Amino acid sequence: MDTLTSIDQLPFSSPLGGELVDGSASDHALLEATRTGDEDAFAELVSRYRNQLVSYIYRMISDYDGAVDLTQETFVRVYRAADRYQQSHAFSTYIYRIATNLAISELRKRKRRRLVSLTGFFQSNDGSEPLEFNPPDERPLQDTELVEFERRAAVQRAIGTLPEKYRAPLILRDVEGRSYEEISQILGTSEGTVKSRISRARGFLREKVKAYL
Amino acid sequence: MKANDCKAIRQRIDELEHEIETNTTIQGHVQSCSMCRRFLEDEKSLRRLVASLVPVEAPPDFDFRLRARLANERVSKPGRQRIGKLSFAGAAITVAAVAVLGVGIALFQQLKPVSAPPAVALKDQVKPAEPASTGAPRESQSQETQVKAAAPVVQPAPKHSGPNSVKRPDILASERPRRLVAIDSAVTTPSVVRQDDLLIEPESQLTLPVQTLKVSVDDGSGVSRTISLPTVSFGAERVLTNARSGFAQPTKVSW
Numbered sequence: 001m002d003t004l005t006s007i008d009q010l011p012f013s014s015p016l017g018g019e020l021v022d023g024s025a026s027d028h029a030l031l032e033a034t035r036t037g038d039e040d041a042f043a044e045l046v047s048r049y050r051n052q053l054v055s056y057i058y059r060m061i062s063d064y065d066g067a068v069d070l071t072q073e074t075f076v077r078v079y080r081a082a083d084r085y086q087q088s089h090a091f092s093t094y095i096y097r098i099a100t101n102l103a104i105s106e107l108r109k110r111k112r113r114r115l116v117s118l119t120g121f122f123q124s125n126d127g128s129e130p131l132e133f134n135p136p137d138e139r140p141l142q143d144t145e146l147v148e149f150e151r152r153a154a155v156q157r158a159i160g161t162l163p164e165k166y167r168a169p170l171i172l173r174d175v176e177g178r179s180y181e182e183i184s185q186i187l188g189t190s191e192g193t194v195k196s197r198i199s200r201a202r203g204f205l206r207e208k209v210k211a212y213l
Numbered sequence: 214m215k216a217n218d219c220k221a222i223r224q225r226i227d228e229l230e231h232e233i234e235t236n237t238t239i240q241g242h243v244q245s246c247s248m249c250r251r252f253l254e255d256e257k258s259l260r261r262l263v264a265s266l267v268p269v270e271a272p273p274d275f276d277f278r279l280r281a282r283l284a285n286e287r288v289s290k291p292g293r294q295r296i297g298k299l300s301f302a303g304a305a306i307t308v309a310a311v312a313v314l315g316v317g318i319a320l321f322q323q324l325k326p327v328s329a330p331p332a333v334a335l336k337d338q339v340k341p342a343e344p345a346s347t348g349a350p351r352e353s354q355s356q357e358t359q360v361k362a363a364a365p366v367v368q369p370a371p372k373h374s375g376p377n378s379v380k381r382p383d384i385l386a387s388e389r390p391r392r393l394v395a396i397d398s399a400v401t402t403p404s405v406v407r408q409d410d411l412l413i414e415p416e417s418q419l420t421l422p423v424q425t426l427k428v429s430v431d432d433g434s435g436v437s438r439t440i441s442l443p444t445v446s447f448g449a450e451r452v453l454t455n456a457r458s459g460f461a462q463p464t465k466v467s468w
Contacts, residue, residue: 043276050275055268068272072279079283148265155262174263180228199227206259213258 027091035082042082046075049092052176053099059171060103061110062160070106074099089185096186100168107164151212158208166201169194174202218242222249226256 025033025044033041053074058067077098078085085094159167168187172178173194184191206213222242226233226249233239233253243250426442 043280046276046279050271051268054271054275058269059266064269067269068275071271072275072282075279076282076286151262152266155266159263170263174260175266177264195228199224202227202256202259205263206255209259209262212262213255 028087031078031082031085031091034079035085042079045078045091049095050075053095056096056171056176057099057103059156059159059175060100060164060167061106062156066106070099070102073102090182093182093185096172097188100186104164104168154212155205155209158205161208162201162204166197166204169197170201170205173198219246219249222246223252226253 025041027045027048030041030045034045050071053071054064054067057070057074058064061067061070074095078095159171162170169183172183172186173180178186180191180194183194187194219242222239225236225239229236229239239253243253428440428442430438430440432438
């Protein structure tokens with residue numbers, strides 16, 4: 001009896017002998033192979049997009065564990081709907097659209113839950129976005145790495161306070177570096193709306209991270 | 214410098230990426246407009262800041278968890294189908310049970326009057342030649358006592374032979390075959406008396422049975438009791454007539 005030494009040997013098998021899984025196959029070809037039962041093709045798709053999606057969803061919901069769970073859910077949905085996939089758009093647009101919808105649903109769920117935050121005492125008086133609990137530290141900073149870490153954390157917190165309709169296009173544009181056309185396809189809106197929302201998002205963000213500019 | 218120009222330039226700065234440096238319109242404007250130059254610097258800093266966010270990576274066991282979940286779903290899929298089949302079977306059983314119950318209720322309601330055991334069994338049937346008697350109350354005190362003695366068992370009988378039978382002969386006729394066996398109203402003289410008829414024809418004579426009616430009552434324990442009902446007289450008719458008023462009057466009332 002053979003002894004399995006890796007989890008990779010367990011559930012997935014490749015009826016096509018892994019012909020397509022050479023790293024050069026297009027996403028569409030991999031999904032087509034997945035549809036015919038090639039699990040390695042799907043594994044290749046996962047390896048291409050898992051880090052991108054975890055990072056993107058993490059920027060959206062500011063929660064690493066939640067981002068990992070939603071990324072997993074994204075791949076599960078892609079796998080389930082492989083038979084119904086139509087190649088009208090790029091696969092990356094398709095999978096980012098699923099991820100965006102999941103992230104927005106998660107944000108709305110969390111808003112409904114009204115989680116009590118320890119920083120909830122520091123709400124702004126005008127009822128707008130909550131102020132960040134950021135007590136001034138007068139001590140001299142230890143090194144530049146720490147400064148960078150603090151700056152990135154502040155930007156991430158500021159992005160997390162943006163309304164969701166501004167957050168997604170800003171991340172897709174300025175963090176992911178996607179084109180307006182792709183963003184409009186992912187979000188299902190016009191390019192004009194995308195440009196307008198990104199402009200508004202930058203305006204909000206500029207005010208919030210003014211100290212770091 | 215017009216405000217509209219600044220607005221348009223800032224919009225262009227927002228939209229453009231690396232082309233800002235090569236765009237002569239933007240570069241020409243920001244050299245003469247300090248506000249837009251400041252805006253451009255802030256915009257570049259902001260983009261650098263946002264782009265400096267370090268991408269996070271999936272955990273090392275991400276693939277393992279995903280494979281496990283997909284395999285789990287694959288295993289649980291037939292179970293879900295089985296549950297679906299069970300629920301369908303359950304619904305079918307429920308519908309069948311409701312249908313059987315409905316048919317049973319309908320059948321029971323149809324058979325109920327026939328299957329109900331009559332409280333009074335007439336063993337001595339009236340001969341066809343003799344006029345039928347409805348068992349109306351009698352005028353003599355002794356006869357009334359005799360009837361009252363059997364009241365607990367005979368109680369359902371007055372429904373057919375009491376004052377109501379005088380008021381609604383159609384009901385009496387329709388129920389007679391079920392309760393009174395072998396009484397043919399077409400052959401025998403009907404004993405129904407209407408008060409209206411009496412008012413219109415006060416001198417009309419009633420044809421009344423000339424023989425006593427014997428009613429055998431079986432209380433179910435094997436002991437039978439026979440009750441003899443004497444011939445109905447005009448006194449009984451008067452009692453019947455008074456009984457129509459809705460309340461029972463004592464027989465001693467002068468009328």
